[in-house]
Amino acid sequence: xxxxxxxxxxxxxxxxxxxxxxxxxxxxxxxxxxxxxxxxxxxxxxx
Amino acid sequence: xxxxxxxxxxxxxxxxxxxxxxxxxxxxxxxxxxxxxxxxxxxxxxxxxxxxxxxxxxxxxxxxxxxxxxxxxxxxxxxxxxxxxxxxxxxxxxxxxxxxxxxxxxxxxxxxxxxxxxxxxxxxxxxxxxxxxxxxxxxxxxxxxxxxxxxxxxxxxxxxxxxxxxxxxxxxxxxxxxxxxxxxxxxxxxxxxxxxxxxxxxxxxxxxxxxxxxxxxxxxxxxxxxxxxxxxxxxxxxxxxxxxxxxxxxxxxxxxxxxxxxxxxxxxxxxxxxxxxxxxxxxxxxxxxxxxxxxxxxxxxxxxxxxxxxxxxxxxxxxxxxxxxxxxxxxxxxxxxxxxxxxxxxxxxxxxxxxxxxxxxxxxxxxxxxxxxxxxxxxxxxxxxxxxxxxxxxxxxxxxxxxxxxxxxxxxxxxxxxxxxxxxxxxxxxxxxxxxxxxxxxxxxxxxxxxxxxxxxxxxxxxxxxxxxxxxxxxxxxxxxxxxxxxxxxxxxxxxxxxxxxxxxxxxxxxxxxxxxxxxxxxxxxxxxxxxxxxxxxxxxxxxxxxxxxxxxxxxxxxxxxxxxxxxxxxxxxxxxxxxxxxxxxxxxxxxxxxxxxxxxxxxxxxxxxxxxxxxxxxxxxxxxxxxxxxxxxxxxxxxxxxxxxxxxxxxxxxxxxxxxxxxxxxxxxxxxxxxxxxxx
Numbered sequence: 001x002x003x004x005x006x007x008x009x010x011x012x013x014x015x016x017x018x019x020x021x022x023x024x025x026x027x028x029x030x031x032x033x034x035x036x037x038x039x040x041x042x043x044x045x046x047x
Numbered sequence: 048x049x050x051x052x053x054x055x056x057x058x059x060x061x062x063x064x065x066x067x068x069x070x071x072x073x074x075x076x077x078x079x080x081x082x083x084x085x086x087x088x089x090x091x092x093x094x095x096x097x098x099x100x101x102x103x104x105x106x107x108x109x110x111x112x113x114x115x116x117x118x119x120x121x122x123x124x125x126x127x128x129x130x131x132x133x134x135x136x137x138x139x140x141x142x143x144x145x146x147x148x149x150x151x152x153x154x155x156x157x158x159x160x161x162x163x164x165x166x167x168x169x170x171x172x173x174x175x176x177x178x179x180x181x182x183x184x185x186x187x188x189x190x191x192x193x194x195x196x197x198x199x200x201x202x203x204x205x206x207x208x209x210x211x212x213x214x215x216x217x218x219x220x221x222x223x224x225x226x227x228x229x230x231x232x233x234x235x236x237x238x239x240x241x242x243x244x245x246x247x248x249x250x251x252x253x254x255x256x257x258x259x260x261x262x263x264x265x266x267x268x269x270x271x272x273x274x275x276x277x278x279x280x281x282x283x284x285x286x287x288x289x290x291x292x293x294x295x296x297x298x299x300x301x302x303x304x305x306x307x308x309x310x311x312x313x314x315x316x317x318x319x320x321x322x323x324x325x326x327x328x329x330x331x332x333x334x335x336x337x338x339x340x341x342x343x344x345x346x347x348x349x350x351x352x353x354x355x356x357x358x359x360x361x362x363x364x365x366x367x368x369x370x371x372x373x374x375x376x377x378x379x380x381x382x383x384x385x386x387x388x389x390x391x392x393x394x395x396x397x398x399x400x401x402x403x404x405x406x407x408x409x410x411x412x413x414x415x416x417x418x419x420x421x422x423x424x425x426x427x428x429x430x431x432x433x434x435x436x437x438x439x440x441x442x443x444x445x446x447x448x449x450x451x452x453x454x455x456x457x458x459x460x461x462x463x464x465x466x467x468x469x470x471x472x473x474x475x476x477x478x479x480x481x482x483x484x485x486x487x488x489x490x491x492x493x494x495x496x497x498x499x500x501x502x503x504x505x506x507x508x509x510x511x512x513x514x515x516x517x518x519x520x521x522x523x524x525x526x527x528x529x530x531x532x533x534x535x536x537x538x539x540x541x542x543x544x545x546x547x548x549x550x551x552x553x554x555x556x557x558x559x560x561x562x563x564x565x566x567x568x569x570x571x572x573x574x575x576x577x578x579x580x581x582x583x584x585x586x587x588x589x590x591x592x593x594x595x596x597x598x599x600x601x602x603x604x605x606x607x608x609x610x611x612x613x614x615x616x617x618x619x620x621x622x623x624x625x626x627x628x629x630x631x632x633x634x635x636x637x638x639x640x641x642x643x644x645x646x647x648x649x650x651x652x653x654x655x656x657x658x659x660x661x662x663x664x665x666x667x668x669x670x671x672x673x674x675x676x677x678x679x680x681x682x683x684x685x686x687x688x689x690x691x692x693x694x695x696x697x698x699x700x701x702x703x704x705x706x707x708x709x710x711x712x713x714x715x716x717x718x719x720x721x722x723x724x725x726x727x728x
Contacts, residue, residue, distance in 0.1 A: 010394075011579075018576055
């Protein structure tokens with residue numbers, strides 16, 4: 001049971017992160033690399 | 048009621064600090080011009096009314112000479128905010144009031160915020176705000192945005208002004224031009240009222256702009272040809288009278304008006320040509336010969352503190368926490384729950400090892416950005432840009448490129464976007480190609496890991512040399528490209544040196560937290576997903592069966608295939624090849640991959656163990672060549688997307704990443720082969 005639950009959560013999260021990153025890039029938003037300075041990364045549009 | 052207030056002012060007059068104070072945001076603030084390149088919007092806090100605050104890029108005038116000026120002017124004219132809050136740096140009042148004289152003509156209610164009053168008082172100067180307000184014909188409020196002083200009064204005053212205006216145009220009765228010009232303006236104004244197709248602008252502003260011969264305004268106003276010809280007659284008459292072009296005549300009149308106001312309202316303690324403390328410091332830090340060595344020394348000191356005694360204890364602490372406490376807890380919990388071996392391996396050797404190898408460096412990176420923020424907020428970094436501009440211009444490069452390049456030390460993505468401010472297309476392309484050579488924060492964990500393993504005695508010196516290598520390669524590439532594919536004259540660059548300021552603790556904390564948060568956020572998202580995929584690719588074969596020997600895995604096969612490409616550089620084994628491949632997703636993934644592939648993460652093992660594992664396959668020379676390659680090769684996916692967006696061309700995007708990877712290969716090969724010839728290991 002634990003294998004399915006934890007494994008499912010990990011796989012689900014991984015797919016979610018990948019899809020979200022691709023969608024953000026397609027929209028022309030930055031995926032905020034480390035050291036993001038917000039005002040220049042378009043990140044403020046998301047908050 | 049709901050209102051929109053636009054913050055307008057010169058670059059580096061404190062608009063973003065004011066915006067942050069008003070809205071409670073933590074937008075990036077820097078002590079140099081051009082930090083804000085696009086407008087930002089936020090909701091004012093602590094007010095009953097619904098107030099939207101719009102922070103516009105810093106501009107010197109409303110003449111459309113640069114992209115920032117166009118953005119700001121278009122916003123004001125098209126969106127018509129209820130009130131313009133004109134922020135004036137009171138320590139540089141004459142120049143700042145030039146924009147005020149233009150803003151007053153737009154017909155939109157204006158409130159002037161005399162900002163940086165604390166700095167003015169410290170100089171011993173005084174301003175009579177009642178005289179200033181009366182002369183300008185607009186309300187004036189004193190503020191010190193960095194200390195939060197005067198913000199509530201400013202908002203209250205702006206609300207009062209907005210309520211009084213009720214969205215109608217406010218026409219100033221202040222006449223700042225010569226009688227001759229005023230007469231022409233009022234005659235043109237009368238003609239414009241009936242003739243203008245565009246009804247949404249103040250006729251006086253339109254009259255002045257058309258008289259000045261502002262081409263953008265002509266387009267915007269869409270005036271009839273006959274009217275333009277009529278105005279040209281007035282223009283010619285006045286130009287003949289003043290024996291000068293109209294734009295200069297109008298500017299002269301504005302400055303005369305300002306000078307008259309300032310002489311009545313401002314009392315200066317020191318008059319004459321006495322050098323200020325800022326001037327005295329500048330004489331040393333921007334000295335022709337001493338400036339660059341001094342800059343290098345300062346940067347070296349930052350690295351010394353970060354990677355020396357102060358920074359290294361943080362690694363031991365976080366390492367023990369992640370690889371012992373967290374990994375231990377996860378193992379116990381999974382074993383107690385009866386988890387399968389593969390799940391334990393995925394969580395501990397995949398996710399915790401991958402994320403852990405990066406997160407251990409977060410405190411060290413935050414320390415480095417704390418010191419870099421001190422240099423930036425104090426105004427020293429702007430001097431460094433000025434000094435480097437002198438050097439870059441001698442090499443035929445645009446000095447304006449240096450600002451995006453300086454930002455590239457934080458993150459390449461916003462730095463590439465900041466290249467938008469360069470008007471010259473070739474200079475812009477060149478800056479985009481060169482900026483990723485500046486070592487971004489994401490590469491730091493790679494250097495920290497390798498220097499700890501191979502250069503423990505000279506860690507800061509080696510990391511410093513890697514940063515310098517990036518600058519040198521950027522300069523050499525600039526010269527090469529400027530004389531071949533991107534031939535052309537470098538555009539002139541005028542740079543304003545901001546005053547020296549003592550950095551505020553809050554500002555430093557915001558900068559440091561922003562950087563650290565960026566790392567943690569990325570570790571929790573992109574690096575998490577990357578770690579899962581890396582673990583999967585190193586545990587399973589192409590037939591999707593779990594393998595005991597990682598060299599038989601998907602990564603093992605792919606890595607073995609591409610490894611010969613790296614053999615002349617000294618790291619032609621599959622694990623390094625795969626780590627560099629995953630580095631394209633995010634540079635930190637290089638370290639995460641190393642952690643996972645070398646089996647780090649099992650309880651009891653830590654990054655010190657990873658360092659030992661690396662020593663088995665690298666020598667100091669190979670490690671240095673590997674760090675050089677990581678520094679220079681194609682940037683991460685986010686930066687790649689930014690390059691594509693800003694270049695707006697697949698040809699130039701592929702050229703950029705191709706050039707960077709080729710440069711990385713050549714430089715690393717020269718380091719490794721050259722080092723071997725010199726007998727280094």
